[in-house]
Amino acid sequence: MDEHDIHERINTLVEREHALRAALAEGKLSAQEEHAELKDAEQKLDQLWDLLRQREAKRNAGLDPDEADARPVGEVEGYRQ
Structure with a gap:
């Protein structure tokens, strides 16, 4: 899934x-x-925003953003803002 999707x-x-x-x-x-x-x-929505951030981080690190995967809800919801 790319950024457009x-x-x-x-x-x-x-x-x-x-x-x-x-x-x-x-x-x-x-x-x-x-x-x-x-x-x-x-x-x-939280999962999708997290996936976008992962893709951007991978791209910025010179890695393939397509290797980013959606993380489980429990993991994403556990992040501190």
Whole structure:
């Protein structure tokens, strides 16, 4: 997956977040459903942003960015900001 593909997935997930919030506001989803689906989307977004950072780091180090792999959610979510 290259940067273009990653950015497309990020955009899709951001649109999903907006749709979930709208569905909650319109009463189409319960708060629990919205929260669960938002958490899933946010975790996937975190993985994708991490993958972009890995690719950039590899490129800057003269390595092949295609060797970067998505890390598990538990690992990505455990990072300190």
